[in-house]
Amino acid sequence: MQPAPIPFDDDYRLKVVKQLNILEKPEERFDRVTRLAKRMFDVDIALLSIVEQDKQWFKSNVGLNARETGRGESFCGHAILGDEPFIIPDASIDVRFSDNPLVIGEPNIRFYAGVPLKIDNGVKIGTLCIIDNKPRHLSDQQVQDLIDLAKLAESELVANLNSTIDELTQISNRRGYNALASKVIQKCRFAAEPCTIALFDLDSFKRINDTFGHSVGDDALRQFAKLLKSNFRDSDVIARVGGDEFVVVMSGTTGNDSKFPITRFKERVDTFNEKHSAVYSLGYCVGVVCCTPLDTVDHEELIELASKAMYLNKSTTY
Known part of the structure; x- marks a missing residue:
């Protein structure tokens, strides 16, 4: 297994994640996006992941019986290193992931496609990703559809970042x-x-x-x-x-x-x-x-x- 390298600007990226003030609990506005992604691509799992210092946790989770995983074994840790969709057609034959615990065990990941979620001048805080237990390929149109859904999630995250009031406590964020x-x-x-x-x-x-x-x-x-x-x-x-x-x-x-x-x-x-x-x-x-x-x-x-x-x-x- 090859854990994703840590970006040089990770300290600043983590600061932006903290400023989002989004708790580790579901919100309908994000669940709508992941439910739509699961239906559109007919996959087992759709996630909106937030990559933190030592883990990734799922702001929205459809189809996976887990709330978080370690950052070291996460596919999304790799996805946030670039600006384009990160796509693995078959993880079982990819040298970076073939012995990954999430591949050789539950949820038996074979196909992964994740789009980095970019806010605050391009800072990548996580991904919108789809996962399946069978190898797959996406058409160019499907890749664009996934990017479009990621843009919807980004707009909701930016709304959190731009607000100055904490929604839960009604004091400043x-x-x-x-x-x-x-x-x-x-x-x-x-x-x-x-x-x-x-x-x-x-x-x-x-x-x-x-x-x-x-x-x-x-x-x-x-x-x-x-x-x-x-x-x-x-x-x-x-x-x-x-x-x-x-x-x-x-x-x-x-x-x-x-x-x-x-x-x-x-x-x-x-x-x-x-x-x-x-x-x-x-x-x-x-x-x-x-x-x-x-x-x-x-x-x-x-x-x-x-x-x-x-x-x-x-x-x-x-």
Whole structure:
């Protein structure tokens, strides 16, 4: 088996994937595309895959009894290396894939055709692909039809990228954070004021999803966002910047100033856990970083510093 090489710009590609803010759960707008692909090409499987650092997961999945596979054995990891459709007529005789676990075992892939999904100036975040357990060839018209379906999926992904509001929690998403936090930092520098950022990471969010289902996980995210909004000022930037990561940017606030709202937030979360009749409890870790008007860091660097502070807190807590 020949794992796909890692693109030189993979760090930036992964950052764009994160900015999409699409959870690992089905959405009808993407399922429509994969259902149509399966019917049009009469194949066993149609997928919309998102290639992450160590795995590919399926935003939409028709015909395959799996939610993800490792990136190393993925066909889509190869497909995102190019701009054209990546087509394997018979994987069992292709030296790159003949001993691949997905070929010699379930789902016994023989035919694969994947079109890279390109957004944000050509960044390839995954594929729309069709798979069959029999060798096949596509006509030129069929290849064009698959490209056209991929364009439909791309348009839905771009809509996610262009939005500044997180659909689930109704607070700013990563794109909204980028725009608002940049303005807040500029304003603080102009006014010679400090600025503090707090990055929150929900504890055991994957366990909540796996144990109780995505609808309960969604409720946990919404409740956490509500607690943030009720605790911090209207002038603070509050955003969901990852699957279970939230950020608050407090203008005109030093590190010491931020201790009061951070402590008050902990008390509100504790009260929620005591009084709320949910099957889960909210827990989190937080990293706090302050920048002065003389610091030259931008909003992206600030969130990286807060992330390091947060993981340092995790390592000392657990």
